[in-house]
Amino acid sequence: MFESLYLFLYKSQKMKFNSLYKSLTLLFVLTILFSCSKQEKTEEGVVKINENGLPIMQPLQEPLPKLSDQFVKDKKFGVSMFFEKTWSEKNDNVSFLVAKNGQIIYENYMGFANKRTDEKITADTPLHIASVSKVLTATATLMLVDAKKLTLDQKVNTIIKEFPYPEVTVQTLLNHRSGMKNYAYFTYENNNWDKKKILTNEDIVKVMVEKEIPLETKTDTHFSYCNTNYAVLALIIEKITGLTYPEAMKEMIFAPLGMKNTFVCEFEKDRENIVPSYKGNNTEIGTDYLDAIYGDKNIYSTPRDLLLFDTARYAPFFLNADLIKKIYQGYSYESKGIRNYGLGIRISEFEKGEPFYYHNGWWHGNTSSFLNLRKEKVTIIVLSNKFTKKTYQTKKLASLFGDYPFKLNDDGEE
Numbered sequence: 001m002f003e004s005l006y007l008f009l010y011k012s013q014k015m016k017f018n019s020l021y022k023s024l025t026l027l028f029v030l031t032i033l034f035s036c037s038k039q040e041k042t043e044e045g046v047v048k049i050n051e052n053g054l055p056i057m058q059p060l061q062e063p064l065p066k067l068s069d070q071f072v073k074d075k076k077f078g079v080s081m082f083f084e085k086t087w088s089e090k091n092d093n094v095s096f097l098v099a100k101n102g103q104i105i106y107e108n109y110m111g112f113a114n115k116r117t118d119e120k121i122t123a124d125t126p127l128h129i130a131s132v133s134k135v136l137t138a139t140a141t142l143m144l145v146d147a148k149k150l151t152l153d154q155k156v157n158t159i160i161k162e163f164p165y166p167e168v169t170v171q172t173l174l175n176h177r178s179g180m181k182n183y184a185y186f187t188y189e190n191n192n193w194d195k196k197k198i199l200t201n202e203d204i205v206k207v208m209v210e211k212e213i214p215l216e217t218k219t220d221t222h223f224s225y226c227n228t229n230y231a232v233l234a235l236i237i238e239k240i241t242g243l244t245y246p247e248a249m250k251e252m253i254f255a256p257l258g259m260k261n262t263f264v265c266e267f268e269k270d271r272e273n274i275v276p277s278y279k280g281n282n283t284e285i286g287t288d289y290l291d292a293i294y295g296d297k298n299i300y301s302t303p304r305d306l307l308l309f310d311t312a313r314y315a316p317f318f319l320n321a322d323l324i325k326k327i328y329q330g331y332s333y334e335s336k337g338i339r340n341y342g343l344g345i346r347i348s349e350f351e352k353g354e355p356f357y358y359h360n361g362w363w364h365g366n367t368s369s370f371l372n373l374r375k376e377k378v379t380i381i382v383l384s385n386k387f388t389k390k391t392y393q394t395k396k397l398a399s400l401f402g403d404y405p406f407k408l409n410d411d412g413e414e
Contacts, residue, residue, distance in 0.1 A: 048317075054241055054248070055147040056256040057139075059308070060315050064101035064377060072105055078400045079106040086390050091282065093386040095121055097303035098397065100378045102311035107303060111386065113275045115282065126261045126300035127275055127383040130361025132370045133299040134230050136309065138174055138344020140252050141233050142327065145170070146319045149240050152326070156232065159239050163232075164209050167219040170236065173229040174343040175331040179217040180228045184290055186213045198267060198292045201231050201245075223332030223341055227296035234295025245294050257312055259305040267292035274300060277365030278386040285364045297363050303381040310372060310379045328357060328374065345372070353403035360392055367391040376401045 050056050079098045083106070087094050093111030097104060113119040113127075121127070144150050150159065152171040157163040165180065172178040183204045187193035192211045193203070207213065217224060234245040241248040246264035254262045265274055267287075277285045291298075312318065319327075330340030330347050340347040348356040354375050361368035365387040371380035371394065378401045382394045398404040 049147065050251070052251070054252055055143040056251070057143070057253050057309075057312050057318070058315055059257055060102065060311050064103075064311075064314065067100060067103050067105075072103075075100070075400060076106045079397060080108075082397055083108055086393060091386075092388070092390075093121060093278070093384050094391075095123075095125065095127055095303050095381075095383040096394075097307060097381045098378070099307050099311075099380075100376065100401065102307065102314075102377075102379075104304075104307070111384075113385065115278070115284070116276075121385075123304055124261050124302060125275065126263065126302055127368075127385050128265075128277065128297070128363060128366040129299050129301050129306070129368045129370075129383060130297050130363040130366050131227075132306075132359050132361045132368045133295070133297050134361075135344050135359050135370060136249065136253060136299060137230050137233050137237070137295045138327075139309075139313070140237055140249060141170065141174065142319055142323055142343065143252060144237070144240050146323055150236070156236070159236050160205060160232070162205060162209055164205075164213075165215060165219065169220075170233075171343070172220050173233050173236075176223050176225050176229055176341055177220045177331060178226070178229050179215040179219045179221065179224065180226055180232075181213060181216045182226050183207075183228045183231060183293070186211070187290075193289070195289045197289060199289050200292055201235050201295065204228065204231055204293070205235070222334045225341070227293075230296035231293050232295070237295075249299070253309065254305075257305075257308045259301065259308055262299065262301040262305045264294050265291075265298045265300055275385055277363075279365055280387045282386070297361070301383075303383065306370065306381050307379050310370075314377065328355070350405055353405055356395070356398060356404055358395060362387075369394045371395060371398060373398055373401055373404075378402075 048056050048058050083096060087096070087110065091111065095109050097107040099105055107123065109121045109123055109125070111121050113121045113125045145152055150170060152169065154170050155166065156168045156170065156173065157166055165178070168178045168180070187199055187204070187207055188195070192207055193199060237248050238245055243251065246266055249264050253259070271287060279285060318324070327343045327345060328347070329342055330349060331342070332340055338348045338350055340349055345357050346359050350356070357372045357374055359370045365385060367384050367388060369382045369391045380394055380397055382391045384391050396406045399406050
């Protein structure tokens with residue numbers, strides 16, 4: 001009897017010990033995991049924070065539903081017919097991709113990356129994405145907002161002390177309602193800048209202050225598309241992160257998503273290696289004093305890399321729900337019309353059908369178009385380093401995937 005009681009007590013204590021051991025082991029494993037990458041709570045879930053305290057984008061962990069073979073076949077036929085009709089000339093330069101649910105339906109690459117060296121454009125050739133850069137700059141800014149490192153209503157002069165316009169906020173930069181003048185104009189006028197010297201983002205603010213450049217319109221009274229807004233956002237990203245804009249974009253977006261062929265052009269370092277651009281007659285376009293400015297432009301990328309970026313924005317914890325809603329709403333209704341602008345994205349708001357989200361770009365001979373059909377989870381990307389308006393015709397493809405009222409004679413705009 002005493003022997004049975006002893007065995008019972010022994011087994012009971014052993015079970016408690018094993019349970020305690022397993023609990024401690026689990027706690028140790030969780031501690032290790034969370035020490036590698038800190039995480040911060042948002043309204044909906046968890047934002048990943050790296051060892052430098054910066055929010056980083058995460059690839060989509062669970063793939064979106066797989067497309068059927070028949071769906072891919074049907075859509076590929078329509079897209080390829082459009083491509084062959086539009087980009088039919090032998091001397092066209094283009095990178096072209098259409099995908100749904102992160103899965104490529106059709107892509108095509110043709111023409112010269114560099115005519116001097118006979119280098120051809122391939123899937124891995126980084127081309128200047130011009131104003132499509134604004135989509136990525138806005139994303140980095142909103143990630144910092146989500147991480148509570150700045151706010152949308154924060155005055156810019158609380159971040160950049162010498163900034164001369166007290167009413168301009170982070171949000172009015174993002175939605176082009178700051179009222180500032182375009183730096184390309186006010187640095188060119190009245191000898192405000194020596195055109196033999198390369199202009200930097202910091203120089204833009206210096207000229208504003210030293211030359212007392214006035215606002216073009218009162219802040220937050222109406223929409224006025226202006227590259228200065230995004231050049232200033234790049235400075236804000238630098239101030240908040242303590243990194244240069246190229247470093248911050250790489251650490252927060254490019255590297256975590258595996259965008260291996262994407263970079264911000266650092267003019268003095270990269271000017272001899274970047275892909276040149278061309279006029280419509282194939283004349284190469286040189287650089288000028290504005291080519292070092294980034295934030296509004298100067299990201300080089302590929303359609304496949306931009307697809308990684310766009311797909312990651314469907315991740316459950318990319319940003320909190322309130323911020324995502326603010327990206328895709330219009331802010332400028334002073335004038336009637338379908339065109340509007342969110343936070344880093346253009347919007348066409350039709351009487352019927354789905355809102356159309358996109359961003360186009362044009363810098364020197366580089367043209368770009370980034371189409372984000374959110375309801376259908378379709379990504380359409382076109383890049384060219386030879387000037388052409390064909391790039392902007394790509395929006396016609398939206399009608400293959402959803403309720404969008406585009407016709408064959410529609411034109412795009414920058």
